[in-house]
Amino acid sequence: MHQYKELKLWQKAMEMVSDVYKTTANFPDKERFNLISQINRAAVSVPSNIAEGAGRNSDREFVQFLAIAHGSTFEIETQLIIAKELGYLSAQHLDVLLGKIAELQKINYALQRSLRNAEATNTKEGNYNV
Numbered sequence: 001m002h003q004y005k006e007l008k009l010w011q012k013a014m015e016m017v018s019d020v021y022k023t024t025a026n027f028p029d030k031e032r033f034n035l036i037s038q039i040n041r042a043a044v045s046v047p048s049n050i051a052e053g054a055g056r057n058s059d060r061e062f063v064q065f066l067a068i069a070h071g072s073t074f075e076i077e078t079q080l081i082i083a084k085e086l087g088y089l090s091a092q093h094l095d096v097l098l099g100k101i102a103e104l105q106k107i108n109y110a111l112q113r114s115l116r117n118a119e120a121t122n123t124k125e126g127n128y129n130v
Helices: 008-024 029-054 059-085 091-125
Strands: none
Touching: 008 029, 008 059, 008 091, 029 059, 059 091
16 A cells, blocks of 8 residues: 555645636636536546555556546646636646646656556566565
8 A cells, every 4th residue: 555645646636636626716607517517526536546546455456546547637638728718717827737737647657657667576576465
């Protein structure tokens, strides 16, 4: 098991959730049950999946949850681009958010790669996480 609260990835994901919620708070009320809800749920799913994966029994399972979190970051990107196209978000604000999301994606990918490499090394050496 991993201490998810100590992971830079989880900490950055929590910051992203806060940024997204602050951003969507400025969207029109008519989007409350549509785009706002969708973006916020996708944002919350990122640190949630990181935490759930960290609590699983193996690095392989953790990587699966990291992959789900990774996919959610692309969902958020798309939804924020839609919000910008609808005039709910400035291009400058979008760029800032996309930069933070890109950083999350890089950290996530690096952690997944590290866990896969560690698992491959442990399997080759006969060290299994039991």
